[in-house]
Each structure stands twice: as structure tokens, then as C-alpha cells.
Amino acid sequence: MSESAIEIRELRRSYTATRGLFGQHRATHEALRGISFDVRGGELFGLLGPNGAGKTTLVKILATVLLPTAGAVRVLGADVVRDADRVRKEIGLVFGGERGLYWSLSGRETLRFWGTMYGLPPPALKARVEDMLELVGLRDRAEDRVETYSRGMKQRLHLARGLLARPRLLLLDEPTIGLDPVAANEIRGIVNKLHDEGTTIFLTTHNMAEAQALCERVAFINDGQIVLLDRPSALTQAAADAAQIEASISLAALQSLRSAIAELDGAELSRSDEAMSAVTVRIRASGSSVSRVIELLGRLGASRVTMTEPTLEDVYMRLLGDRGMRV
Amino acid sequence: MSSVRWALAVLAAGFRIQLAQGRGGSFLLGAVITPVLTTVTFVFIGRYVAKDAELAPFLVVAPALMGLWSGAIFTAGEIIGEERFAGTLELLVAAPAATELAILGRVLASASLALIAFPEVLMVSALLGVTLEVQDPLLAAVTLIALAVSTVALSLLVASTFVLARSARYFQNVIGYPLYIVSGVAFPIALLPVWLQPLSTVVSLSWGASALRSALGHRSGDPVVALVAMLILTVGYALLGHWLFARIERTIRATGEVGLSA
Numbered sequence: 001m002s003e004s005a006i007e008i009r010e011l012r013r014s015y016t017a018t019r020g021l022f023g024q025h026r027a028t029h030e031a032l033r034g035i036s037f038d039v040r041g042g043e044l045f046g047l048l049g050p051n052g053a054g055k056t057t058l059v060k061i062l063a064t065v066l067l068p069t070a071g072a073v074r075v076l077g078a079d080v081v082r083d084a085d086r087v088r089k090e091i092g093l094v095f096g097g098e099r100g101l102y103w104s105l106s107g108r109e110t111l112r113f114w115g116t117m118y119g120l121p122p123p124a125l126k127a128r129v130e131d132m133l134e135l136v137g138l139r140d141r142a143e144d145r146v147e148t149y150s151r152g153m154k155q156r157l158h159l160a161r162g163l164l165a166r167p168r169l170l171l172l173d174e175p176t177i178g179l180d181p182v183a184a185n186e187i188r189g190i191v192n193k194l195h196d197e198g199t200t201i202f203l204t205t206h207n208m209a210e211a212q213a214l215c216e217r218v219a220f221i222n223d224g225q226i227v228l229l230d231r232p233s234a235l236t237q238a239a240a241d242a243a244q245i246e247a248s249i250s251l252a253a254l255q256s257l258r259s260a261i262a263e264l265d266g267a268e269l270s271r272s273d274e275a276m277s278a279v280t281v282r283i284r285a286s287g288s289s290v291s292r293v294i295e296l297l298g299r300l301g302a303s304r305v306t307m308t309e310p311t312l313e314d315v316y317m318r319l320l321g322d323r324g325m326r327v
Numbered sequence: 328m329s330s331v332r333w334a335l336a337v338l339a340a341g342f343r344i345q346l347a348q349g350r351g352g353s354f355l356l357g358a359v360i361t362p363v364l365t366t367v368t369f370v371f372i373g374r375y376v377a378k379d380a381e382l383a384p385f386l387v388v389a390p391a392l393m394g395l396w397s398g399a400i401f402t403a404g405e406i407i408g409e410e411r412f413a414g415t416l417e418l419l420v421a422a423p424a425a426t427e428l429a430i431l432g433r434v435l436a437s438a439s440l441a442l443i444a445f446p447e448v449l450m451v452s453a454l455l456g457v458t459l460e461v462q463d464p465l466l467a468a469v470t471l472i473a474l475a476v477s478t479v480a481l482s483l484l485v486a487s488t489f490v491l492a493r494s495a496r497y498f499q500n501v502i503g504y505p506l507y508i509v510s511g512v513a514f515p516i517a518l519l520p521v522w523l524q525p526l527s528t529v530v531s532l533s534w535g536a537s538a539l540r541s542a543l544g545h546r547s548g549d550p551v552v553a554l555v556a557m558l559i560l561t562v563g564y565a566l567l568g569h570w571l572f573a574r575i576e577r578t579i580r581a582t583g584e585v586g587l588s589a
Binding site for chain 2 (some may be wrong): 065121
């Protein structure tokens, strides 16, 4: 499979909120501002961005839950507005978190219900439900009510629900949000397996390490616009024009380090994590400033000096680090 | 799977969801306990006002029909609110089956469960000394079935409009009594102001109540006319509900109100 599984052209989506007793005050917010990109068939594609950047809005449009305000979106060749019924038969939608489940139902009842909603005939449905329970490791708890499940179990049930109809495209909206590392790792394992089997996966996440480990290509979205799109390795390579230097220095030496770095061309203190009496600093430096930073660290008595590879998180922080708490 | 079989399977799946949701005890309160309390209230009001046996059909029919409608129509509003709050409405819309059918299945279940109000009310009123003889069992049975079907159709209509209202739960508490008043379940429609009386002709409950009272030996109009009127109104409710649901589903996809957050 290589043709586009998702084609997005000049997609815009705005929301109008009304305020006042009679809704007389209207304010329009543009969540997506003319984005365009493709996701290839069989690809594991990641969409990264801060809260309110437009990730979930895009997933909902792909899932036909939300209509675009302008632009065109095709999923597996079908238009999400005109051919919504066709799109719905081909996709699996998985939201992260605890919403989207009937808490009074058991795990097995949940899957049977959704299997019916996806048109699985009764004999096939029964077998498929058991396969999915096995896949996500919920067979032993299949008769228990969802309300008794842990967060990780609920998320695995979500994933099983999304996979029931063997979707050609799986939309995962922050599938590991709020999960402990073990549970998140289990979910990632299943996602990887599906990808190996040829399912196209569109994943949104805040977790940069997850995106770097799983995705073939990632796009950064901010304020409703795609600001960067490439393979994770290409993005980190681009960020590698600057060396990442990590070191531990004493709290007393931190101020001297800050002042010295501020005077150096091509060097920047990107992070400092303070502990009891020592500080772990991360410095981005390029060109001749690299050797001068190392010399400076030596003079200030730094220990554990290492040069590290840039990560997607570094790319993210460089792109969106000044955003702060803004949504 | 043929589309008819699939549609029936989705209806049944919605029905089962509603039964499962009712396991928590809310069903017990709404569909079982409320009609008992309403019956007790009505019977004692009847005793206080008059010892006239003419009142008996009203005293018994009113709480039974109110139980049926409150059980079904209030639940219809509750269903949409619940689905939206739980985040399942978005998943229903994203699924290939018609969302309307799953909701209809849930409504059907709540209306079926609410039918329990009839035997219950007859029993409670008998215990309180108000006995009624079903003089035309066939008419009573046909009327009850017609009432249940009509209630489902009206519930779909109500559920459709509740899709638009994010706070559907508040509205569901408001619509009951206006319907009971206009339909004259607890008193003859002739007691209503003249300008309000035509409204009762478009509420199937008023025809159903009239036919049911006829079956209990209280002539209040031609029961055949009442049944035909109910049939026409039920078809009207169903068509309007279906049309409205499709329109409203598209509207909320456009406005971004399928879920609680964008």
C-alpha cells in the first residue's frame, strides 16, 4: 500500500461560541487554518502539538464526527462529507481517557454492542470479540463491568473496540494519555503490531518519546497550522546543527554559568533541573561555541558532562517552547 | 448481513444497552416506584373530592399513562444527555450504523419497561379499594399496544430535539406536566380552556386515554376514532422524528456539538 490513505487540502475549521442571555454575542475561533498534508497507506503518522492546537478537531473531522468549515478531506479515497458512510466503514476511532464507554456494560457486552454498530454478523461477531479480548489481555475480566476496570484496562478496551471491524485506518487520539508507563507500553506494543500488519495509523500525542519511537513521519501543529512535517530522524537531524551538552554543576556555579552562556554566540541554556545542591543543565551550542562551553563547564567544576543526540522533544521545545500555558 | 437484519440487530443492541444501564437502580425509581406514588396520590384526592365511581377510570388511567410517558419520554432526554456526557455519542456518530437506530432501541426498551406501570397501578388501586372491571379486554389490549408504540415514536421526536439541547436533562423535567394537562389524562379535556382544547387533538396520549377509559366502561368518545387518530399521530411523530434526527445530527456535526468538547 503506498497511495494516500488521508488527503487533506486547505482544511479549515472554525467554532462559533455565543454568549449573553440571548446568545447575542458571537465569537469565532479558528481551530484549523488551512492545513494540507497526506498520510500514506500503511504509514504510522504522528500529529504532535500542545493542547488546543487543533489535533482532536482534525481527528474528529477524519472520523466524520465534525464537518469541515472549508477545504477537502479524503479518507481512503472517500470524501468525509459526501461519502461519510463509506469512511465510517473503513476506520476505527479510539479516544484516550475514560470517556466513550458505557460503564454499566461488561467488557464483552461493550465489544458486542460496538461490533453490531459496525455491522459484524452474529457468528463472526462472537469470534471477533473473543479475539479482541485476547489481543488486549482482557479475557479474564471480560464479564466484569467497565466501571470496575483500571484506566489502563479501559484504554485497552477502547483499542479493542476500535479494532473490531478490522479498520484499514486507525485514528488514535492520545491513546496513552494518563496511563502508567507499563500500560502505555502495552498499548504501544499493540499499535506497533498493527502497523506491522499493514494498518494505517494516525496518532495524536503529547508524548514526544512515544512519537519518536513509533512514528514514521510526524507533523507539528500549532494554532491550527502545520509548522513542521517530516521523519523524526530528519527533524532531529535538522536540530543537530547544534550540539546538546548535558552536565551537572553546583547550585553556586549556576549563576556564573548563566552569565557566561549569555555572552557566548551560538550557545543557549535550554534547561536546568535543580536538585538539592546540584543542577543538571542542558546547553545547546553550535560551531566554535561547543568547545568553549565544555571549557567553561570544566572551569566551573561540572561533572557528568555528556553530549547527547537531539530528540523530538528538543525540536518541539524549539518550535513551541515560547507558547507557555496559552491555549 | 442484510440491511434489515442489521437494523434489527442495532435496535436490539440499543435495547440491551438500556437494560444494562437500568441495572443501576434508576429504572426502579422512575418506572416502578413513581407510578405507585402517583396512584396513591390520585386515589386519595379522589376520595377527598368525591365518592363518585365515575372518577375511578381517571384515577387509575392517569397514573398508568403518566408512568408510561414519564418512563419513556423522560428517559429519551436522559439517553441523549448520558451519551453526550459519556463521550459515546461521538463514537455512535462515527460508527457505520445509524445513530438513530441505537437511540431508538434504547427508547424502545425504556417504553417497554414503563409498561409495567399498568398492572402495577391496577394492583395498587385495588389494594386501596378502587376496583375497575375491564369491560372490553380486546380494546384495552389494542390500546395499550398502540399507546406503547406511539410513546416510542414521540420519544424519538423528543430525543431528536434533545440532541440540540446540551442541557437536555433540565428540559425533560419540564415537558411532562404540560403534556399531561393538554392530553387530559387526569381530567376531561372539556375542563380545559377552549383555546387550549384543540392542542389535545395532536397529543396521542389524549386519544389513548379516551380509548382506555372506554375499555374500562367509561364512554368518552368513539374508541375506533380514538385508535385511528392515535395511528395517524404515531406515524406523524415517527416521520417527523426521523426527519428531525437526520437534520439535527448534521447540524451538530456542523456546529461541533456532538461531544462536550471540540
